[in-house]
Amino acid sequence: MxxxxxxxxxxxxxxxxxxxxxxxxxxxxxxxxxxxxxYDLLARPLMSALxxxxxxxxxxxxxxxxxxxxxxxxxxxxxxxxxxxxxxxAFVAPGLYAHEKRLVVPLVVVSTALFFxxxxxxxxxxxxxxxxxxxxxxxxxxxVAPDIENYLNFVITLFLAFGVTFEVPIVVIILTRMGVxxxxxxxxxxxxxxxxxxxxxxxxxxPDVLSQLLLAIPMCILFEVGLFAAxxxxxxxxxxxxxxxxxxxxxxxxxxxxx
Numbered sequence: 001m002x003x004x005x006x007x008x009x010x011x012x013x014x015x016x017x018x019x020x021x022x023x024x025x026x027x028x029x030x031x032x033x034x035x036x037x038x039y040d041l042l043a044r045p046l047m048s049a050l051x052x053x054x055x056x057x058x059x060x061x062x063x064x065x066x067x068x069x070x071x072x073x074x075x076x077x078x079x080x081x082x083x084x085x086x087x088x089x090a091f092v093a094p095g096l097y098a099h100e101k102r103l104v105v106p107l108v109v110v111s112t113a114l115f116f117x118x119x120x121x122x123x124x125x126x127x128x129x130x131x132x133x134x135x136x137x138x139x140x141x142x143x144v145a146p147d148i149e150n151y152l153n154f155v156i157t158l159f160l161a162f163g164v165t166f167e168v169p170i171v172v173i174i175l176t177r178m179g180v181x182x183x184x185x186x187x188x189x190x191x192x193x194x195x196x197x198x199x200x201x202x203x204x205x206x207p208d209v210l211s212q213l214l215l216a217i218p219m220c221i222l223f224e225v226g227l228f229a230a231x232x233x234x235x236x237x238x239x240x241x242x243x244x245x246x247x248x249x250x251x252x253x254x255x256x257x258x259x
Contacts (some may be wrong), residue, residue, distance in 0.1 A: 016087040023083045028076035035068035038149070042071055042155060044128035049135050050144055057145045067148050074156070078116075085112065103177075110171045118166030119159045121218070126162065130211045154206075161204040165219045172226025173233050183230050194220050 031038065039173070058064045085108055093101060134221060135144060175181050186193075194216075201215035 013091060018089050020080075020084050020087050023080045024073075024076050027079050028072055031072050031076055032069075032078075035072045037066040038075055039071050039152075043148075043151065045123065045152060046131050046146065048128070049131035054144060056148045056151065058148050060149065067152050070152060081112065107170060107174070109164050112168055114166040114170065115163040118162040118164070121166070122158050123161040126158070126211065126214045129210065129214065130206065133210050134206075134208060157204065158211075161215060162218075163202075165215060166222060168219060168222040169226035169229055172223065173230050176230040177233065183227060186227055186230075192221070193223055197223075 017180065047054065047056075058067070060066075089104070093104075096104065138144060172186065176183055176186070197216045197219040198212065201212040201219070205211040205215050
């Protein structure tokens with residue numbers, strides 16, 4: 001019986017992964033004719049900081065084709081992300097408590113929104129300041145011609161860095177709600193978190209002070225936001241049982257913790 005259940009779960013997982021790939025593929029095909037335009041849009045913050053008439057270069061033979069295709073794939077996944085998350089939710093939902101279901105959905109929605117907010121903050125605010133700063137202090141005797149693939153890798157790195165940074169409040173809320181740490185403990189480690197924020201920003205950002213500050217300062221602010229939000233959404237200690245779960249409310253059907 002357990003083997004049949006395991007096989008049925010694998011089949012369901014396969015079907016949901018297939019649906020996810022089909023959804024991303026449909027969006028990809030729809031956007032493919034606009035691959036060059038999407039890359040130009042992605043490169044706009046850099047091109048705005050360069051002298052008029054400057055262009056980027058491609059050092060590989062097929063790079064002018066592959067790099068825009070990568071951009072289309074990333075944009076397609078981002079557009080299809082709500083459907084991807086729905087498929088993930090539909091797969092795990094039957095194994096969750098009722099109170100967990102009520103918690104997971106808002107967390108997924110808010111964390112997704114925060115991630116894209118971090119990406120937007122990076123694109124519309126950080127890139128403009130960083131590129132303008134870097135090219136203003138560059139020697140006038142050089143001709144700047146960035147490689148399109150290097151630029152894409154740079155952009156993806158910073159998008160991920162800022163997107164994950166904006167997840168800090170969610171991480172704080174989850175840790176406090178699960179009882180891993182208390183709000184008081186997080187307040188006590190605040191100085192260490194600030195130091196860690198600047199260390200992380202120094203590692204993942206370009207070696208200039210401006211971009212490091214633009215990542216570290218929001219990280220510290222969002223940590224404080226998470227502490228504030230945890231006061232309202234953190235689980236009280238008495239609501240956690242010996243299995244680390246909140247007891248089911250009246251009328252809820254909870255699963256057996258031992259099974």
